[in-house]
Amino acid sequence: MPTRTYSQAINDALAEEMQRDENVILYGQDVAVWGGIFKVTDGLLEKFGPDRVFDTPISESVMVGAGVGAASMGLRPVVELQFADFVITAGDEIFFKAGMWRYMHGGAHTIPLVVRAPSGGSGFGPEHSACPEAFIMHAPGLLCAVPSTPEDAKGLLKQAIRLDNPVIYFEHKLLYQMRGEVPDGEVLTPFGKAVVRREGEAVTLVAWQGMLRRALAAAERLSQEGIEVEIVDPRTLNPFDRETIIESVKKTGACIVVEEAYRTLGVGAEIGALLVEEALPYLDKPFKRLAIPDVPIPTSQHLVDAIVPSVDDIYRAVKDLVD
Amino acid sequence: MQNTKVLMPKLGQAMTEGVVMQWHRKDGERVAAGDLLVTVETDKATYDLEATASGTLHVVVPEGEEVPIHTVIAEIGDAPVQAGTASAPPAAEPVVQPQKASRPGRILASPKAKRLAAEHGIDLSTLTPSSADSVLSAADVERAAENAVADQPPAAAAHIASRRTERERHPLTGIRKAAARRVQAAWQTIPHIVQMVDVDASGLQAIRERLRTDISELTLNDLILSAAARVLAGLPDLNGTVENEELILYDGVDIGFAVDSPRGLLVPVIRGAHDLSITQLVRERQRLVEAARAGQLQPADRGPASLTVSNLGMFGIRAGTPVINLGEPILVFVGAVEERPVVHNGQIVARPMLTLSIAYDHRVADGVAASRLSQGLKEALEDLDSKSLLEIPNPQSPTPSPQEALGKREVRSVSAGGRYAVQVRSHGHVWSLDEPASDGGEDTGPDPVTAFLGALLSCMTIAFKAAARRRKITIERIAGHAKAPPKGQVKEIALTLAVWSAASEQDLQTLLERAKRGCYVSGLLKPDIRLTVELVRHVPDAV
Amino acid sequence: MKKGEPMDQEQLVRVYKTSELARRFEAKIVELAMAGELPPALHVGAGQEVAQIAAIEALRPDDYILYGHRGVAYMIARGVSLADMLADMAGKEGATSRGKGGVMHVVDVPKGILGESGTLGGSFVVSVGVGMALKRKQPDTVVTYFFGDGTANRGPFHEALNWAAVQKLPCIYFCENNGFAISMPTSRSTAVENIADRAAGYNVPGVVVDGNDPVAVYEVMEQAVARARAGHGPTLIEAKVTRLQGHYVADQQEYRADIDTVAEKDPLPKLQQTLCDRGILTQTDVDDIQADADQQVEAAVAAMRAAPLLAPEVALQDVYA
Numbered sequence A: 001m002p003t004r005t006y007s008q009a010i011n012d013a014l015a016e017e018m019q020r021d022e023n024v025i026l027y028g029q030d031v032a033v034w035g036g037i038f039k040v041t042d043g044l045l046e047k048f049g050p051d052r053v054f055d056t057p058i059s060e061s062v063m064v065g066a067g068v069g070a071a072s073m074g075l076r077p078v079v080e081l082q083f084a085d086f087v088i089t090a091g092d093e094i095f096f097k098a099g100m101w102r103y104m105h106g107g108a109h110t111i112p113l114v115v116r117a118p119s120g121g122s123g124f125g126p127e128h129s130a131c132p133e134a135f136i137m138h139a140p141g142l143l144c145a146v147p148s149t150p151e152d153a154k155g156l157l158k159q160a161i162r163l164d165n166p167v168i169y170f171e172h173k174l175l176y177q178m179r180g181e182v183p184d185g186e187v188l189t190p191f192g193k194a195v196v197r198r199e200g201e202a203v204t205l206v207a208w209q210g211m212l213r214r215a216l217a218a219a220e221r222l223s224q225e226g227i228e229v230e231i232v233d234p235r236t237l238n239p240f241d242r243e244t245i246i247e248s249v250k251k252t253g254a255c256i257v258v259e260e261a262y263r264t265l266g267v268g269a270e271i272g273a274l275l276v277e278e279a280l281p282y283l284d285k286p287f288k289r290l291a292i293p294d295v296p297i298p299t300s301q302h303l304v305d306a307i308v309p310s311v312d313d314i315y316r317a318v319k320d321l322v323d
Numbered sequence B: 001m002q003n004t005k006v007l008m009p010k011l012g013q014a015m016t017e018g019v020v021m022q023w024h025r026k027d028g029e030r031v032a033a034g035d036l037l038v039t040v041e042t043d044k045a046t047y048d049l050e051a052t053a054s055g056t057l058h059v060v061v062p063e064g065e066e067v068p069i070h071t072v073i074a075e076i077g078d079a080p081v082q083a084g085t086a087s088a089p090p091a092a093e094p095v096v097q098p099q100k101a102s103r104p105g106r107i108l109a110s111p112k113a114k115r116l117a118a119e120h121g122i123d124l125s126t127l128t129p130s131s132a133d134s135v136l137s138a139a140d141v142e143r144a145a146e147n148a149v150a151d152q153p154p155a156a157a158a159h160i161a162s163r164r165t166e167r168e169r170h171p172l173t174g175i176r177k178a179a180a181r182r183v184q185a186a187w188q189t190i191p192h193i194v195q196m197v198d199v200d201a202s203g204l205q206a207i208r209e210r211l212r213t214d215i216s217e218l219t220l221n222d223l224i225l226s227a228a229a230r231v232l233a234g235l236p237d238l239n240g241t242v243e244n245e246e247l248i249l250y251d252g253v254d255i256g257f258a259v260d261s262p263r264g265l266l267v268p269v270i271r272g273a274h275d276l277s278i279t280q281l282v283r284e285r286q287r288l289v290e291a292a293r294a295g296q297l298q299p300a301d302r303g304p305a306s307l308t309v310s311n312l313g314m315f316g317i318r319a320g321t322p323v324i325n326l327g328e329p330i331l332v333f334v335g336a337v338e339e340r341p342v343v344h345n346g347q348i349v350a351r352p353m354l355t356l357s358i359a360y361d362h363r364v365a366d367g368v369a370a371s372r373l374s375q376g377l378k379e380a381l382e383d384l385d386s387k388s389l390l391e392i393p394n395p396q397s398p399t400p401s402p403q404e405a406l407g408k409r410e411v412r413s414v415s416a417g418g419r420y421a422v423q424v425r426s427h428g429h430v431w432s433l434d435e436p437a438s439d440g441g442e443d444t445g446p447d448p449v450t451a452f453l454g455a456l457l458s459c460m461t462i463a464f465k466a467a468a469r470r471r472k473i474t475i476e477r478i479a480g481h482a483k484a485p486p487k488g489q490v491k492e493i494a495l496t497l498a499v500w501s502a503a504s505e506q507d508l509q510t511l512l513e514r515a516k517r518g519c520y521v522s523g524l525l526k527p528d529i530r531l532t533v534e535l536v537r538h539v540p541d542a543v
Numbered sequence C: 001m002k003k004g005e006p007m008d009q010e011q012l013v014r015v016y017k018t019s020e021l022a023r024r025f026e027a028k029i030v031e032l033a034m035a036g037e038l039p040p041a042l043h044v045g046a047g048q049e050v051a052q053i054a055a056i057e058a059l060r061p062d063d064y065i066l067y068g069h070r071g072v073a074y075m076i077a078r079g080v081s082l083a084d085m086l087a088d089m090a091g092k093e094g095a096t097s098r099g100k101g102g103v104m105h106v107v108d109v110p111k112g113i114l115g116e117s118g119t120l121g122g123s124f125v126v127s128v129g130v131g132m133a134l135k136r137k138q139p140d141t142v143v144t145y146f147f148g149d150g151t152a153n154r155g156p157f158h159e160a161l162n163w164a165a166v167q168k169l170p171c172i173y174f175c176e177n178n179g180f181a182i183s184m185p186t187s188r189s190t191a192v193e194n195i196a197d198r199a200a201g202y203n204v205p206g207v208v209v210d211g212n213d214p215v216a217v218y219e220v221m222e223q224a225v226a227r228a229r230a231g232h233g234p235t236l237i238e239a240k241v242t243r244l245q246g247h248y249v250a251d252q253q254e255y256r257a258d259i260d261t262v263a264e265k266d267p268l269p270k271l272q273q274t275l276c277d278r279g280i281l282t283q284t285d286v287d288d289i290q291a292d293a294d295q296q297v298e299a300a301v302a303a304m305r306a307a308p309l310l311a312p313e314v315a316l317q318d319v320y321a
């Protein structure tokens, strides 16, 4: 199987879908001539021309809002925000226009819009480093993808572009250079299907993107000590594959969610509530969250390290739970 | 609503009746579930019972009276007390047993534990939590369920009757859990036969003394490891395992040995021990012992082995019936060296003796085949020859011990004046590293990254060839190519090995996998640097 | 800016007729709201409907509209069923937004009514996307967004006008400046005298027009449409209009200094007068038009009353396609 970086996989997905459907357009700040500040859209202007790939002014509201308008009139816009944090900057347009335009008009519109949002990482400061997927997951009307591998990056983006609902597609900045196998031919990853990245009996870890990589590293270490953890990668947060998590917890009796986001009312909180509501008789250990204590994300790397869950934190949390 | 009945509980296997000692709540008072209700006494102990329902308390049996078990001693609820309830209820009628108030307040149990208890019909109040937080876990319930199946007396009864009282209970975790599982599987699946042979150890001791001047770390066990490897190498039919009704035979002898580490007993493996001189073997053994104690054994340092040696001689144990390690055919248990009376040339004399207890997988070795190894090992140990020990046994395929290479891993460098050039020396070799003129150097040697790429490529090539030697695959030539981005931080390195060999693509791929694992230089790369190694196979001309 | 096509007589009569219908329909809604039969959710458009309808008169049936909260004349001008709009308010079968948006989010895509943003000015940015799609998929059609003077102070105004201008989109921005945002006079909220003055900041034409004069409104609108269709980009039109009534149904308007004289500014009697003066309509025609309007309103009320309430599960529908 050929290997691609996560970033190349996104580029491939865009190119293939634009080739397939001429209604797909791509725009955002610096995406066309410059190829995007993370170079994800490199070469697409040359392939598809300025009518379909174009740069925008620094106007997050109209970038997203126009996406809603254009989608409602038959285009399939893919909008790149330079940083995922800006889903809040374009809050009205994300939550009310993208999320509710269809509902408030009684289903008269369909909004096949994709907003690509580079999330996570560090060194960018409090307004450029977040993984704000919990905000999206909380809001009605918005689908939410959190691909963790090049294959899923491609498959989920291609699927997102074909869906008739708005999708906030988080691409994790630290994964861009990650390489992995991407099957030849059409790659479409279904929404709402989690995948078990590693099987085990000791505890269920739920993690995605940056935290998934750390969870896998911690699992490797734990395995050397005879502790086998099960790792569930949800892949999309809306729709959210509750069954896979519940099935896993039925087996392990314990669950830790690792999240690169604020702790209170995060995705982990939702999973905790889900387990209490639907899997309580299977829980043998207190549910746990590893997340950013409720502070903004600082800029200095060592301060970031102090608050974002590390491989060590995960390792220790599992040990504490199973010992 | 019917009232909830409070029954005299059966608190032990032998208990037939109990005394109501004290009502903690008055007749007619409202009680809530969980309230301390009554103290009852058996011939062995007193127990506090909690209310299991809320409502008005109707006392049926007053304080001081003795009644048979299952007698209604009170009712809780707002219905009037029925006449005649003081008799034992028919078995079909659902009754609520009061819970033993072993801890103040409610019983703490995980939700899963509660579900399992309900499924198995186990009263949680009879269980003792094993975890430090005093919360009953699913494991506690499962254990109780197993005990119940085994028809053992319930925990509470055992608690009362037995002098062997349970002190602590720990779920097996980590290495201990894994080890327990493996040893159980080995014992259950491998049919063991054990042979014991006595070995005259005087030759062994003499040789050790002689060699110690050169190899200060040499132990008797090293000599046994070495001898075992060489003897087994000569008995290829014993170097095998049975898996899924197939006998799998191996080339090459890996010898495991037991090391006591802070994390439990570990069994590191000396790879290709039959091909090592005693000097090499001792170094490798030392490295493995240190790594095991430091918790740094690599996967390649671990089993399964062709044969494992376990030595409990220091505890004065003479012989035993060892359990073979899972996936291995033979375990050699080495007993203590001790002076024993033996008949020598018609005389009873004292000789230093040791006994080997050798367990064989009977599926691999029948008695005769096993005897060949047992006897061969005895003879080898009694007739050791220091010269052959010091030689590398199979000079056609020398496997340099990694330890031997490590001994040379010392490099010195000097860089004079305002130039970048660095002269590097190691063990008689001298080479230079520099920067190109474009970056302010004089190009007297490769730049460090390029030099590193050279080292990486060479190491991969050597590791590939070493793997080929071990598997006796002929390689005519390897041409390598390494490429990294020309400037700045290296994030990606692409290696290509072009290999001229008549071997199949699949064989070469296997060698490549070995080589990747065996290439120590690639092990120096940061994990986030992406290394790809591509193999291009060329079939040499038939000429 | 060069003059657009003048309005013909037939069009002017249509503006009058539609305005009468809108005026009477909204009055009926207020009546039913005061009686408790409908929620008091309408922001009455009385006084502004003449400008709204005259502007729409300059559009073709295949053009699109995004609108603000000020009344339902836009929908009436495009022929949306009155009964359905009442159903929108009553939460009954027939509601165009199926009980989700009420009178604020009336939608009828085939009639070019795309909807409304509940957050004021939200449609600025949506209009840009609509313009982008029209340019690519339905060239020669335009989208007009109607909004209030207060709404012009929201950020999306700026982002949308700028980017629409850059892309030369077929978008028309029609500001109805009624001098108030609820109780806040425009003079205290807005530094420029005319909202249209801001057009210079986006290098688009900015036109002020008397919103009480349907002919003038039609003319500037006609020009803006022609410009948009020709691919020259957006126009910002500001119609100075009169809000005859309170912001919403029960608004007592204590804040309003012109409360006693405002009725004099009503453009509808003036329009009727003009049509009669010019001999285009007779008094009988006017009576017929008014009676017909009342009859349409009564029929719509009857249809709304006969319709069943929407089923509760409808609340769960239409979130996702």
Ligand SMILES: Cc1ncc(C[n+]2csc(CCOP(=O)(O)OP(=O)(O)O)c2C)c(N)n1
Pocket: C043, C069, C070, C118, C119, C120, C147, C148, C149, C150, C151, C152, C178, C180, C181, C182, C247
């Ligand atoms: C973002 C936002 N802020 C406030 C409101 C509440 N609100 C509704 S109408 C209105 C006044 C709008 O004034 P204007 O734009 O001049 O329109 P008019 O009511 O005068 O027709 C306000 C403040 C809202 N719906 N959305």
Ligand SMILES: [Mg+2]
Pocket: C148, C149, C150, C176, C177, C178, C179, C180, C181, C182
């Ligand atoms: Mg206003």
